[in-house]
Amino acid sequence: MKPLALILATALLYGCAEKPAQQQAAAPQALPVTEIHTDTATTYQEYPASVEGAVNVEIRPQVSGTLDRVYADEGAFVKAGTPLFKINDNPYRQALNNAKASLHAAEGALSNAKLEVEKLTPLVQNKVVSDYQLKAAKAAQEIAQGNVEQARAQVGTAQINLGYTTIKAPVSGYIGRLLKKQGSLVGPADAQALTQLSDVHDVHVYFSLGENDFIGFKDHYAGNTLNDKIRHLPPVSLVMANQSVYARNGHIDMVDGQFDKTTGAITVRATFPNSEGLLRSGNTGKVRLSLKLNDVARVPQEATIEMQDKVFVFAVGDSNKVAKQPIIILGRSGSDYLVKDGVKNGQQIVLSGIDRLQEGTKIAPQKVADKSAAIAKN
Structure with missing residues (x-):
């Protein structure tokens, strides 16, 4: 009997020693979280553009x-x-x-x-x-x-x-x-002109909007008619081919009367001052449009994960369990996504370490004020 009692005592002591280790291994992971707040933000959209002089004239002979x-x-x-x-x-x-x-x-x-x-x-x-x-x-x-x-x-x-x-x-x-x-x-019948003459004191910058972008363009800016909306548009910027931004802002002053049936896009014109002659006909670049958004949430890009063309965040719910939620992105501001839907004001999301999370995982949330510092730490 003594050997049996010794074995039982040894097993009991081993089990008591192992339980704290298991409890310690199952402890929730401590992860930084932040609270979502909605505010006003400005996002930017860029569209490929071409530059033309305000007047481009072909110089041709009228006599032979x-x-x-x-x-x-x-x-x-x-x-x-x-x-x-x-x-x-x-x-x-x-x-x-x-x-x-x-x-x-x-x-x-x-x-x-x-x-x-x-x-x-x-x-x-x-x-x-x-x-x-x-x-x-x-x-x-x-x-x-x-x-x-x-x-x-x-x-x-x-x-x-x-x-x-x-x-x-x-x-x-x-x-x-x-x-x-x-x-x-x-002679007048020559296929080629003698030369071209470009008046570039002001330049016209042409770009195209797809149908969805044009509908958004009309919906987001104030005004009852298209001409009213054009008058209330904020200034636009020109991003050059080397990614530098042209020093002077322009303004949109024309929207084409119809969509191109081939491309499904409509042409828009912005005029930029060019008294220094730095822009020439034939230049290319991108027109940058600003869009003011109300009641949008800022979500750090590092706090998101992309799966099957959708972007998700891990929201902290009851009992500190996380749930994967899709978000609808309107644009970007710096390193943040501007989110229209998918998160609520006051909701907490996990800032980093999300690659190790699964649906329903329980965490130990650590609320931080400096999001960038928390992301850099992890």
């Missing part, structure tokens, strides 16, 4: 001929009225001289016709000649008058064509590539 002179250089700034190109004007100058000669001949014929009428008028009155001759003379005078007007119009046309041989800048702006050089034969 050989390019004698090229006055402007590529990339140069020119003022409206500045000569850019000179087409050989000899043929057009001779055409003007010929038109003037025809005008002089027509004017001489008109003078003769008037003299004939003046000569026949008293003779008809005295019944020396028949009335028919006077009528014929007056008809000839009207024909001569028409010939003078036609010749005068031809002179005007020749003068216009001669003026077209000097091609001037229609607006102030920057010269683009010079696609034709001195000595080239040019």
